[in-house]
Amino acid sequence: MEFFINCNTSTLAPYTVPLDAEKAAHLYRRLGFSASVQTINAAIGQTADALVDTLINEALTLPVLPAPAWADWTAANYPADEDAARQLRNDQLEEWKISYTNALLNNNLRERLSFFWSNHLVTETDVYNCNSFLYYYTDCLQRNAIGNFKTFISEMGLTNAMLFYLDGAYNNGSNPNENYARELYELFTLGEGNNYTEEDIIETAKALSGYVNRGDVDCTPVTFDATAFDAGPKTILGRTGNWGYDDVIDILFEERPYEIGGFICKKLYEFFVHPDSTDDAGNAQVIIQQLANTFVANNFEIAPVLSQLFKSQHFFDDEAIGVIIKSPFDFYLNVVKETNFAYDDSFVVNAIDASRLLSQNLFDPVDVAGWQRDRSWINTNFIIGRWLSIEIILEGFYQNNQEQFRTFAMDAVGPANSGTSNPDIVTRAIVNKLLPKGILDDEYGNALSAFAEVEGVVQEYYSPDYIPGGQSLWMLDMSAEVPLQVYLLIQHIARQPEFQLK
Structure with a gap:
């Protein structure tokens, strides 16, 4: 498979051309988990400005997933029998995964972002092994996904999932644990080695100490213990005082705003636009710097950055379409x-x-x-x-339901061709729907064959002279073989390199 070099030289100037099907599909593939023919058709002719505003406003106002019945359970709520307790925990975890994945399917940008942030502000369930902690972690992701990044970082560091995952729950002032302090700078806000020192990490760990009161029952939320806090002076990013948790967040965002902006906007760019942000052929670095300026100017609000990016010529450039490998x-x-x-x-x-x-x-x-x-x-x-x-x-x-394959094909070709007798029209429409940049001509011939050359459908069926009077026997909206043909075509397309891209 070819790996794309980022040759996108377009700017953040607004993209003002009314959206066509290709551009609308590109927007939905990146801002959500794609969309139906009907949704794409509704977007055709809209401006990027209007549609992006709609999607961002939707993301800002969507309610979070409701709390499950077990949201506040501790070990005391589970059966005493270990096997029964383990099975119940597994059932709850699967229930939550199903709920969240359904949200991914339905919630467009908000859940695309919460999914992105789950891979940035990382925790692992197999480390903290507590479903109630997972619920509140997910709730934090959803509430802050398109909110204020400083607030997000502050809240995430005190979730029980994060406190246990990166050892904050064991960060005692008399014996500081540096794990979370290190990742706060290296992975979550600044990037590795980006204008902080090893001494900053050590001092920050002291300031983050004290959240160690874990109770004596598994899944008990962590609380602050003032006796376990290092109350001495600390020097963090050049500032000295008896700093605590909130002070660390304030100092970080006040002293390193552009380092944070550049690091986060680079990750957003690579996730939403192109995986390669350092190629000399394009101007990704310029774009990222401009986005970082927007981020800082808006006090680390995420929505203005995304609005600027998603409405831009750079985002809709042909060089940005079909260049990210699908997860x-x-x-x-x-x-x-x-x-x-x-x-x-x-x-x-x-x-x-x-x-x-x-x-x-x-x-x-x-x-x-x-x-x-x-x-x-x-x-x-x-x-x-x-x-x-x-x-x-x-x-x-x-x-x-075999007939839904026919329905998909008819949606893809549109009402004017719903009764077509031409397999090329159907194949071309489905290829264009499922592949962001179409397919090479040679491979298109194989796709057409996968659709048209099906056992039981002789080639003469497609001839307009098959029935006297100039009528073909095969028709998309009537022939019994159509669902099987569409099914086999999609199977064929799904094996193509182009299908791995979005």
């Missing part, structure tokens, strides 16, 4: 969104399980640095796993 979650969720196939929780469970097998285990990134994304998603084993798993998922959709 496993993209791979499966995009299919169901783009085809508009009916799904239930069994599909969601299959998508979660298949993604885990492809190394994207929901709520369990590989380590504190998170999934490295893009090129890491593709190797010999993973690509075979994608092929096999998507075939199983498509087969399930086909067995459940």
